[in-house]
Amino acid sequence: MTMSAHLISELIRIVGAAHVLTHDDPATDLSAWEQDWRRRSRGKALAVVRPASTAEVAAVVKACVAAGTPVVPQGGNTGLAVGSIPDDSGRQVVLSLTRMNAVRQIDPHNLTFTVEAGCILQNLQSAAEQAGYLFPLSLAAEGSCTIGGNLGTNAGGTQVLRYGNTRELCLGLEVVTAQGEVWDGLSGLRKDNTGYDLRDLFIGSEGTLGVITAATLKLFPQPAACLTAWAALPSLEAAVSLLGLAHQQLGAGLTGFEVMGQFALSLVGKHMPQLRVPFLGQDDAPWGVLLENSDSESEAHARERFEKLLELALEQGIVLDAVVAENLSQAHQLWHVRESIPLAQAEEGLNIKHDISIPVSRIPAFCAETDALLQREIPGVRLVNFGHLGDGNLHYNVQAPADGDPKAFLREQEERVNTLVYDQVQHYQGSISAEHGVGSLKRDKLPHYKSPVALELMRAIKRALDPQNLMNPGRVIEV
Secondary structure (H helix, E strand, O other): OOHHHHHHHHHHHHHOHHHEEOOOOOOOOOHHHHEOOOOOOEOOEEEEEOOOOHHHHHHHHHHHHHHOOOEEEEOOOOOOOOOOOOOOOOOEEEEEOOOOOOEEEEEOOOOEEEEEOOOEHHHHHHHHHHOOEEOOOOOOOOOOOEHHHHHHHOOOOOOHHHHOOHHHHEEEEEEEEOOOOEEEEOOOOOOOOOOOOHHHHHOOOOOOOEEEEEEEEEOEEOOOEEEEEEEEEOOHHHHHHHHHHHHHHHHHHEEEEEEEEHHHHHHHHHHOOOOOOOOOOOOOOOEEEEEEEEEOOOHHHHHHHHHHHHHHHHHOOOOOEEEEOOOHHHHHHHHHHHHOHHHHHHHHOOEEOOEEEOOHHHHHHHHHHHHHHHHHHOOOOEEEEEEEHHHOEEEEEEEOOOOOOHHHHHHHHHHHHHHHHHHHHHHOOOEOEOOOOOOOOOHHHHHHHOOHHHHHHHHHHHHHHOOOOOEOOOOOOOO
16 A cells, blocks of 8 residues: 555544545546635645544644645635645645534633634624624635634735734634644633743744634624715825824724725726716726724714714815715625625736735825836736725736736736836835735745845744644745
8 A cells, every 4th residue: 555545544534534535536526625716726635634623633634744745724715825725746635624613612701702713704703793792804705715714814804904904803723733733722811921922823824834723713892883985085195194084083983994996996887787886987086995984882973973074084175075875785885896896807807916015104105106117117007906005905906908918918927017016015115915825826925025034033933833844835935
């Protein structure tokens, strides 16, 4: 029996034959686990293994370590940085956590709940709501992404402005180490100064240091009211001014602040005509802003504060026009427009995506300078610029010229465009990855845009925790 066959036999013993999927069965299609969400890359797994408990995860990792076989942890496989699929060697085991989807405990007095890594984010939002609380992590893939993946990439989303990234929402972790040992750090403590913060080390590590199997997460009181408004603005400078005014007027009530360029919105109008895009085609308003105000007092109080903010902004010429959603249905429609931009862009054709962060105060200058640079270097290029202005995160995407071949554009211009954009990001003291992670897509870019000292510290941590380099190798950093 070959070593691979022996490992497969051992994996079947651990999790059962129904939960070890291989290419040996021609009727088994592994593309859901082997191909990334954007269909940029396709690998080949030795096997897809689906454990149902932390003990099974630990046993699977130990078996793979004994066989010298790399392990690729995977949740919903919705990542955008090609970080959760196997390579094409056919010798990596994909460890799918989707069967581990239980809410283990809700602790209302500690305002926490403990959940398994395979829980779908939308289901966690619903579980929190049914218990009378709010779990505020919210992003476009919430219907299919899992909390383990969210933690592994330190996902952001639309409410980072108020509640922070996934790291800020997590109080404790359960992790299977690269040796197959279990670290139980699910205490739910808000204060614990007993050494290095292991929790924060594993969050954002993209499965390269160990396998997150469960987490203790923060819950929040449900707001008494949540209102949404859409404003038309004359410039990005005006958007930054509106953000400052919103901070002054709403304080912690400001839970969302999304900016959208007119071209990005025009794609929604073009490809999804059933959606009503506010102020679409208004030439003097090249930018739209979506604001969310959560209030702990009442809807009347929330509306009064919101309307005062918009009145001040109109008086100061920051906002040209605005509309406040009158009910939940209208609010959902406004958010649906914002969340449809990536899908509309995909309908328009292949594009070059960037997930960058810039200090908020410098975003207008960055966009003006980088827009002009790209237009000069690649005439006709179209910029799909939108994102979470409140926390400085832009999805600064580059679309092929309208009369060009999108496939040829991607093939011939992606490296050039990335270098132009990332050099600008570095000049403006930003980051080339704000919330999507590094994966393999940006791994080779890190040495150009991250401190050599920081990179060597990261390598030292990787070598210490995963000396055999078996945990999601080739992702984030080379060792």
